[in-house]
Amino acid sequence: MPAHHRRRQVFRYLPVLPAVLLLLVFLAGPVLWAFHASLTNAGLTGRHARNPEWVGLENYQRLLQDPVFPLSLALTVLFVAGSAVLGQNVLGLALAVLMRRARPVVSATVGTAVVAAWVLPEIVAAFAAYAFFSRDGTLNQLLGRFGAAETDWLYAVPMAAVILANVWRGTAFSMLVYRAALNGVPAELTEAAHVDGAGAWQRLAFITLPVIRGSIATNLMLVTLQTLAVFTLIWVMTAGGPANGSTTLPVLAYQEAFKFGDIGYGTAVASVLILIGALFGAAYLRLLREQKP
Amino acid sequence: MLRRASKTVSLVAAAVLALAACTPGNPADGNRTIKVAYQKTDSFTALDTMFQDAKKEFETANQGVTIELQPIQANDDDYGTKLALALRSPSTAPDVFYEDTFKVRSDVDAGYLLNLDSRLKGWGDWEKFDDGAKEAGKADDGGTYAVPLGTDTRAIWYNKKVFEAAGVGLPWQPSSWQDILDTARKIKASSPDVIPFNMYAGKGTGEGTVMQGFYELLYGTGSGLYDPESKKWVVGSAGFKDSLAFLQTLYKEKLAVAPAEALDPNIWKKVFGEWFPKAKLGATVEGSYAPSFWQDGGSYAWPGYGQEMGVAPFPTQNGGAPGAVSMSGGWTLAVGAETKQPDLAFNFLTTALNAKNSLAFTVASSQIAVRADVAADPGYQSANPFMKDVSGLVAVTKFRPATSDYPRISAAVQEATEAVITGSRTPEQAAADYDTAVAGIVGGDKTIRK
Numbered sequence: 001m002p003a004h005h006r007r008r009q010v011f012r013y014l015p016v017l018p019a020v021l022l023l024l025v026f027l028a029g030p031v032l033w034a035f036h037a038s039l040t041n042a043g044l045t046g047r048h049a050r051n052p053e054w055v056g057l058e059n060y061q062r063l064l065q066d067p068v069f070p071l072s073l074a075l076t077v078l079f080v081a082g083s084a085v086l087g088q089n090v091l092g093l094a095l096a097v098l099m100r101r102a103r104p105v106v107s108a109t110v111g112t113a114v115v116a117a118w119v120l121p122e123i124v125a126a127f128a129a130y131a132f133f134s135r136d137g138t139l140n141q142l143l144g145r146f147g148a149a150e151t152d153w154l155y156a157v158p159m160a161a162v163i164l165a166n167v168w169r170g171t172a173f174s175m176l177v178y179r180a181a182l183n184g185v186p187a188e189l190t191e192a193a194h195v196d197g198a199g200a201w202q203r204l205a206f207i208t209l210p211v212i213r214g215s216i217a218t219n220l221m222l223v224t225l226q227t228l229a230v231f232t233l234i235w236v237m238t239a240g241g242p243a244n245g246s247t248t249l250p251v252l253a254y255q256e257a258f259k260f261g262d263i264g265y266g267t268a269v270a271s272v273l274i275l276i277g278a279l280f281g282a283a284y285l286r287l288l289r290e291q292k293p
Numbered sequence: 294m295l296r297r298a299s300k301t302v303s304l305v306a307a308a309v310l311a312l313a314a315c316t317p318g319n320p321a322d323g324n325r326t327i328k329v330a331y332q333k334t335d336s337f338t339a340l341d342t343m344f345q346d347a348k349k350e351f352e353t354a355n356q357g358v359t360i361e362l363q364p365i366q367a368n369d370d371d372y373g374t375k376l377a378l379a380l381r382s383p384s385t386a387p388d389v390f391y392e393d394t395f396k397v398r399s400d401v402d403a404g405y406l407l408n409l410d411s412r413l414k415g416w417g418d419w420e421k422f423d424d425g426a427k428e429a430g431k432a433d434d435g436g437t438y439a440v441p442l443g444t445d446t447r448a449i450w451y452n453k454k455v456f457e458a459a460g461v462g463l464p465w466q467p468s469s470w471q472d473i474l475d476t477a478r479k480i481k482a483s484s485p486d487v488i489p490f491n492m493y494a495g496k497g498t499g500e501g502t503v504m505q506g507f508y509e510l511l512y513g514t515g516s517g518l519y520d521p522e523s524k525k526w527v528v529g530s531a532g533f534k535d536s537l538a539f540l541q542t543l544y545k546e547k548l549a550v551a552p553a554e555a556l557d558p559n560i561w562k563k564v565f566g567e568w569f570p571k572a573k574l575g576a577t578v579e580g581s582y583a584p585s586f587w588q589d590g591g592s593y594a595w596p597g598y599g600q601e602m603g604v605a606p607f608p609t610q611n612g613g614a615p616g617a618v619s620m621s622g623g624w625t626l627a628v629g630a631e632t633k634q635p636d637l638a639f640n641f642l643t644t645a646l647n648a649k650n651s652l653a654f655t656v657a658s659s660q661i662a663v664r665a666d667v668a669a670d671p672g673y674q675s676a677n678p679f680m681k682d683v684s685g686l687v688a689v690t691k692f693r694p695a696t697s698d699y700p701r702i703s704a705a706v707q708e709a710t711e712a713v714i715t716g717s718r719t720p721e722q723a724a725a726d727y728d729t730a731v732a733g734i735v736g737g738d739k740t741i742r743k
Contacts, residue, residue: 044377045396046697049403135554152553241496242556243711258374260701261399 031274038268044261052264059268068244068252069269076228076248076276079163084227087167089220092174096182097204099175111175118172126236129165130154133237158238158246165233170226174219181215182208214288221284228277249273326359327634327641330379330387332372333364336592339585339657340391346653347645360641363387370499380405383631388638389645392627394429397439399697400627401432407628408436412639418647418664426663429692430625439625440646443660446619446686447505449605450583451576452569456603459483459575466605469612470513470539477548480575488568489575491549494540495711497556502707504620504693505578510536512691513609513618516743518702519694525741526702528728535610537713537720544714552715566593569602578607581683585659588677599678606686619686622693623660661687698735705730 038059042052063069095114099107117125132138133153140150153161185208193203209216231250234240240247240255247255249269257266329348333341341364348360365375373396379385380400392400400406409430413419422441430439453463459480467473477489492506511517516532519525527533543549554560561579565586568574570593585591587598606617626646628638644650652667654660656676661684662668674680693699709727712718718726732740 043403043697044374044381045399045403045405047402047404049377049381049405135557152551155553155556239497239558242553243708243715243717259370260704261377261697262701 034267034270034274037263038265038271040264042263042267044258044263046261048264055264059265062265063268063272068247071244072247072249072252072269075159075246076273078159079166079230079234079248080224080227082159082163083166083170084223085220087163088170088174088223088227089216091167091171092176092219093178093216095171095175096178097208099179100182114175115172117169120169122169122232123236125169126165126233129161129168129233130237133161133165154238155242158242162234162237162246165237166227166230169233170223173226174223177215177219177222178212181212185211217284217287221281221288224280224284225277228273228280249276325357325634325637326361327389327638328361328363328387329389329641330363330365330376331391332369333366334368336586337658339654342657343650343654344645347641347650350650351641351644354644355637355640358637369393380629386629386631388629388632388634389642390627390629391442392439392625394439394441394623394625395693395695395699397430397625397627398432398695399699401434401438402697404630406432406438407630407632407635407638408438409440409628409639410436412636413437413440416643418643421648421665423663423665423668425687426623429623430627439627440642441663442624442626442646442651443655443658443663444621444623444687445661446581446621446683446690447509447578447607448581448619448683448686449576449607450569450579451603451605452572452574453601453603454572455480455484455487455575464603464605467608468616469608470510470610472608474542474548477543477575478546481546481548487573487575488550489548490543491555491564491574491577492540492543493555493560493578494544494549494707494714495552495556496704496707497558498560499558499707500703501561502710503703504622505580507536507540507706507710508620508691508693509578509607509618510539510610512620513607515610515613517691518706519696520741520743521694523741525739526698526731526735527743528731528740529724529742532610533727534720534724537709537723540710541713541720545716549714555714556711562593570595570598572601581661581679581686582659584677584679585657588659602679604679604682606689615689617686617689619690620693621687621690623663701734702731705734 037052039054039056040052041048041055041058043049095110099110102110120128130137134140135150135152137153139153144150189207189211190203193207198206229250230248231254234246234248234251235254238246240251250273253266253269253273255266256269257263260266329344331340331344341362344360344362344364348362351360352358365372367375372391373393376387376390376392377396377400379387380390380403386405392406397406426441426444427437429441429444430437432438449467451465456463456465456476459476460483461476461479465476467476473490480487480489493502494506495502508518511532514530514532514535516530517527520527544552544555549555550560564574564577564579565583570587583602584598586593587595587602589596607619609616609618626642628635628642632638648664648666651662651664652670652673655662655667656673659677662673667673668684693703705727708730709718709723712723712726713720728740
């Protein structure tokens with residue numbers, strides 16, 4: 001009976017209802033709110049705080065004329081490409097491959113060291129990185145032993161410092177994903193290639209990587225989206241400075257919305273960030289779908 | 294299976310508990326509870342002490358009323374943000390709160406503050422408050438929305454040991470910018486490892502850059518940020534360029550700290566905690582509250598500060614009248630516009646600011662008194678050796694233009710100083726950038742060339 005059948009269909013989806021509701025309230029809700037706010041002149045204080053006016057696309061027009069915006073966009077791309085796509089992803093894969101060959105003791109030690117940075121709460125990791133790179137920090141003390149002059153890393157090369165810090169903090173995730181993926185590569189395949197005379201690099205390039213390409217795409221998507229949203233690390237280390245030299249989009253959005261109290265403009269920046277994340281997400285999802293036979 | 298069930302139950306229980314903890318108070322007794330929001334940090338506990346005392350006093354006198362203290366652990370900027378966020382919704386807005394004087398006007402515009410005019414009329418103590426300080430609590434409509442807690446001034450703090458070692462005559466009183474440079478060069482020549490004369494600059498130190506630095510320069514040139522007569526922002530002034538050029542000289546000749554160090558938001562901790570006590574810094578521009586860090590119980594207790602430190606008014610550019618410049622800020626207490634118990638909230642405010650509590654707070658935080666009876670108290674006058682000097686600066690002090698555009702303008706000024714001290718722009722270029730930025734913020738028709 002169709003009515004009976006339909007009821008069963010409803011019951012089947014009942015268990016996911018709470019999750020869907022939570023997603024709607026805590027994910028879709030804020031996203032829609034942010035988008036709506038970006039079309040108003042809402043402020044943190046002043047006369048538009050409680051009674052914002054509809055301004056249409058004015059905030060987005062302002063964004064296009066803001067000299068900081070292209071810089072911030074470029075820095076965000078640099079940060080994501082440098083620390084997520086290249087740094088965490090490649091380093092994570094390299095570690096996972098090497099750990100399979102290493103002795104158990106070495107592999108366990110390296111694994112613990114890498115995962116330790118991942119276990120730290122973001123704020124703690126950020127302070128640790130600040131303490132490492134700052135003027136009187138660990139890095140300068142180590143270099144000082146070799147007679148190197150003191151350098152203000154966070155001032156001289158702020159982007160390099162935050163990218164390295166984010167690689168340090170996030171590589172564990174990629175490493176764990178790739179370790180699990182490598183365990184799933186059938187041993188017969190690599191052995192057969194070995195027998196056929198393929199070298200280590202060839203086996204990696206023609207056997208291992210194609211087999212785990214699904215995991216690569218998933219991992220890339222997750223670390224990209226996570227890195228796009230990194231705020232605490234940069235805020236603690238450089239606060240976006242010097243002279244906006246490390247102001248990525250999340251930092252810019254925070255500054256505009258909370259430091260200058262311009263919530264409308266800040267949420268416009270955030271909306272652009274959401275859009276970029278959505279584009280990346282869609283691209284990776286497409287990539288994943290193509291993997292499936 | 295059973296174990297998983299119990300895990301789920303405990304997770305749910307934890308979530309429920311966490312949610313319950315977020316719920317602001319029990320609505321049943323909400324009417325008789327006064328929520329008080331204020332700032333508290335490791336180095337600033339005087340206000341917390343004042344509210345603890347006032348809470349006891351008020352709860353004893355008003356049975357059944359609960360004062361719910363909500364200290365916010367944050368620096369000035371973050372406190373302002375958190376307070377503004379809480380004020381946005383009536384369900385989280387505090388009944389009484391600690392409010393920066395320069396936010397009063399924009400928060401009144403936002404409808405966050407209760408007009409106190411009728412209630413202040415019935416409060417006998419109100420006439421003891423200084424008239425100048427009362428202005429800080431007024432909004433554009435002329436009504437009073439906040440009661441001042443205390444004020445401050447800015448002056449040059451200098452280390453006598455460093456000055457003596459360089460052969461500078463004491464007490465030091467520079468009469469022009471040139472005097473400052475001459476003295477700083479003299480110190481540099483005799484003690485190369487000492488920072489002769491530092492002034493905050495750049496975005497790292499935020500409002501500190503402008504309040505303890507740039508404005509002392511700018512207002513000493515006869516120029517200003519804002520022209521109150523035309524209600525327009527000043528652009529293209531020679532004073533602005535001269536002030537930037539002075540900073541450039543200080544940093545270029547290494548009379549101040551290295552630019553990288555100047556941009557560190559924590560540099561003020563080194564000034565108070567390390568460089569002055571260790572005689573590594575000749576002088577800097579800082580607030581009248583400086584002794585609160587050094588006195589007994591302060592975060593950088595330094596018994597010798599009374600003998601080793603000296604204070605001098607910041608001179609005008611060429612010594613022109615009135616001879617000195619100072620900036621004032623200060624904080625107030627305000628009542629939330631949406632409070633359900635306005636009378637009770639106002640009564641608590643008057644308890645917190647009565648003569649006894651005001652005196653204790655003013656002394657503990659090295660504030661400048663705004664109540665005549667506190668100012669006349671011997672305990673206040675002898676609170677620290679510099680009280681008389683810094684209180685005297687009230688005569689020449691200036692206030693920030695507290696409009697809602699101000700935070701952005703201030704950021705543009707900070708950016709200009711940063712560009713100059715890092716050498717990325719000349720003073721002329723940085724001033725031109727500032728003019729463009731101001732026109733972008735307030736609109737070209739709200740600027741005036743002076």
